């Protein structure tokens with residue numbers, strides 16, 4: 001087997017240049033035309049079978065090893081965020097209001113380099129490797145579902161999926177691998193309370209939607225505190241509450257929007273019912289009516305135990321015993337979960353926090369940045385994971 005670490009390190013300058021080029025030219029979900037064009041061209045240059053335009057701007061490159069075997073899929077996401085960059089680097093975003101604030105520029109660059117190295121060693125590979133570049137991870141419905149519908153998990157059939165994210169909560173130089181649940185499902189809701197408007201001096205003639213809404217907002221907080229096992233993570237957050245237009249009128253409407261995050265799939269199914277029961281009860285008691293719109297967004301990210309074991313072994317070989325950590329469960333979310341519903345796999349967190357270099361902002365922050373010294377580690381762990389799976 002070739003010297004994996006050496007080849008990843010040798011590509012450092014090329015990886016950084018590629019990442020900075022993507023960083024300067026961020027593109028929002030489903031409009032990653034420039035980015036996906038560069039991805040496709042490079043994969044073709046490396047001799048892969050390339051399919052473009054999957055779910056609009058998605059790209060898949062297929063590398064067939066010289067010996068038959070299983071198929072592993074490695075995934076990167078390509079989209080930027082509607083964030084105005086506040087970093088002062090010379091590769092700052094050139095697009096006003098758009099920024100690679102989640103590190104997807106790094107993911108794309110690392111996966112291209114992973115393909116470059118593995119393509120060179122095709123005759124040492126048993127089985128196939130699919131390199132998948134996904135559009136629009138950040139905004140529901142995301143890019144993964146559409147790519148799966150267009151057949152990326154077949155021809156050849158994918159036996160395992162692995163993805164990676166640069167992660168602000170893990171120190172640079174470390175890699176986080178967690179068997180089982182890693183991220184929550186981010187569901188959303190809109191509640192409309194309907195009452196009857198009137199003059200502020202005559203409450204007896206109206207039905208005050210604002211007051212009903214206020215009771216609903218408070219009562220919903222008892223779901224997590226009084227109804228759910230404290231050992232099962234759950235969040236119900238109301239992010240907006242709008243009601244009324246003037247100081248001396250009874251509001252006829254109150255509209256709230258919020259997010260629900262849980263990990264347990266059964267609890268996830270029960271949440272809309274719990275929420276509706278409380279809204280219904282409060283509205284009945286206070287003479288109001290309501291409408292509840294509830295949207296199940298991305299499923300929770302749940303890593304397969306076997307696949308996580310492979311990723312952990314790969315991480316140990318990449319950064320050593322003391323630098324592989326369990327990052328813990330987070331209530332953030334990722335649409336990589338759709339791939340995990342179709343095949344066993346693992347989502348790996350590449351440590352990125354480096355306060356000494358001033359890299360200490362969370363993902364999505366306008367001053368988020370990537371510690372570029374970790375990029376070769378990201379490439380290395382992907383290569384080791386893919387090869388370990390194919391040889392297992």
Ligand SMILES: [Zn+2]
Nearest residue numbers: 102138363364
């Ligand atoms: Zn993000």
Ligand SMILES: [Zn+2]
Nearest residue numbers: 102104137165
């Ligand atoms: Zn992200």
